[in-house]
Amino acid sequence: MYASPGQRRFIRDSMATPLLEVEQEADLARAWRDRRDERAMQQLVSAHIRLVVAAAYKFKRYGLMLEDLIQEGNIALLLAADRYDPDRGVRFSTYASWWIRANMQDFVLRNWSIVRGGTTTAQKRLFFGLQRLRMKIAESTDQMLTSEAVDDIAEELALPAKLVADMDARMSGGDKSLDAPVTEDGATELHELVPDPSPGPEDVAIMFRDSATRSRWLKEALRTLPDRERRIISERRLSDRAVTLEDLGKEFGITKERTRQLEVRALARLRAALADRTDRPSDLLLES
Numbered sequence: 110m111y112a113s114p115g116q117r118r119f120i121r122d123s124m125a126t127p128l129l130e131v132e133q134e135a136d137l138a139r140a141w142r143d144r145r146d147e148r149a150m151q152q153l154v155s156a157h158i159r160l161v162v163a164a165a166y167k168f169k170r171y172g173l174m175l176e177d178l179i180q181e182g183n184i185a186l187l188l189a190a191d192r193y194d195p196d197r198g199v200r201f202s203t204y205a206s207w208w209i210r211a212n213m214q215d216f217v218l219r220n221w222s223i224v225r226g227g228t229t230t231a232q233k234r235l236f237f238g239l240q241r242l243r244m245k246i247a248e249s250t251d252q253m254l255t256s257e258a259v260d261d262i263a264e265e266l267a268l269p270a271k272l273v274a275d276m277d278a279r280m281s282g283g284d285k286s287l288d289a290p291v292t293e294d295g296a297t298e299l300h301e302l303v304p305d306p307s308p309g310p311e312d313v314a315i316m317f318r319d320s321a322t323r324s325r326w327l328k329e330a331l332r333t334l335p336d337r338e339r340r341i342i343s344e345r346r347l348s349d350r351a352v353t354l355e356d357l358g359k360e361f362g363i364t365k366e367r368t369r370q371l372e373v374r375a376l377a378r379l380r381a382a383l384a385d386r387t388d389r390p391s392d393l394l395l396e397s
Contacts, residue, residue, distance in 0.1 A: 116175060116176055116179075119179075123155075123158035123159050123161070123162050124159050124162070126155055126158065126159070127156065128156060129153070129156045129201075131200070134153065134156075134200070135195040136149075137149040137150070137152055137153040138153060138190075138193055138194075138195040138201060139195055141153065141190065141191075142193075142194070150190050150191075153190055153201065154183075154186050154187060154190050157201065157202055158183070160182075160202060160205060160206055160209055161182030161183055161185075161209055162179065164178075164182055164206075164209045164210055164213055165178035165182055168213050168217055171217050171221050172221070173217060173221070177216070178213055178216065181212050181213055181216040182209045182212065182213055184212060185205070185208040185209045185212035185213070186208070186209060188208055188212075189201070189207075189208040189209070190205070193205070217237075218233065218236065231266075231268055231272065232272070232276065234266065235266060235268060235272065235273060235276050238266065239262070239273075239277065242262050242265065242266075243258075253277055253278060254273075254274070254277045259273045259277065323387070326383060326387065327347075327379075327383070329382075330379050330382035330383050331343070331379070333378065333382055334375055334379070337371065338371050338372075338374065338375035338378070339375070340357075341371055341372050341375055342372070342375050342379065344357060345357070345372060346376075354368045354369050354372070
């Protein structure tokens with residue numbers, strides 16, 4: 110990946126910055142932590158920018174600008190310096206490397222594709238390990254994996270084969286514009302071939318018809334109930350309002366437990382009345 114003269118100079122200077130001794134590193138970290146000494150923090154960070162550069166070169170294969178990767182790494186380095194505790198006995202380079210790698214990984218996932226990917230831990234692990242595993246099994250990185258290769262990777266990572274195949278398809282295909290032509294004459298564009306998941310006119314008509322039929326069934330079944338039980342079912346199962354058993358009990362002058370018993374009995378009667386018309390009477394009664 111091409112680096113501008115300014116980038117080359119920055120990289121050269123970062124690599125030429127001398128490393129810190131253990132005691133010197135701890136003194137600088139304490140000066141920043143205890144006294145907010147900005148010169149100490151700057152010296153601590155400058156001595157470890159080489160970590161940022163090294164990590165940026167590792168992530169450049171994902172097609173992002175080296176300058177952007179270095180910038181993200183520098184932000185992570187500052188965060189690490191602000192949170193580092195020298196009294197824990199861990200070298201700053203070890204602590205900062207984790208922050209740099211995590212920040213760059215997140216940057217790659219956010220910018221590698223228009224569609225966000227790698228949202229779960231398994232997907233992130235697969236995303237960043239797929240190219241390495243391709244090389245291990247001698248697969249070309251420009252072509253999609255064979256089914257055998259997918260199975261091998263899935264077994265090694267203990268992940269579902271479908272997850273591996275889907276990630277491989279995304280990484281091999283890249284982003285495409287929906288306005289891109291798919292025929293030689295350009296008369297057909299990609300968006301014309303994308304299926305519409307919404308229901309068509311016939312499906313909508315069927316749904317309205319089924320909904321009206323189910324509503325009629327329910328009304329007929331409700332008419333078989335005594336007035337009090339019909340009122341309980343209407344308020345508890347067919348209303349958007351959250352009416353409690355206690356409120357209905359007060360309305361009828363009975364206990365909460367008695368109201369619950371009436372509800373259970375009414376539901377049983379309704380299920381019996383609807384059993385001849387639908388296999389799932391509970392769907393009509395908002396039952397879980």
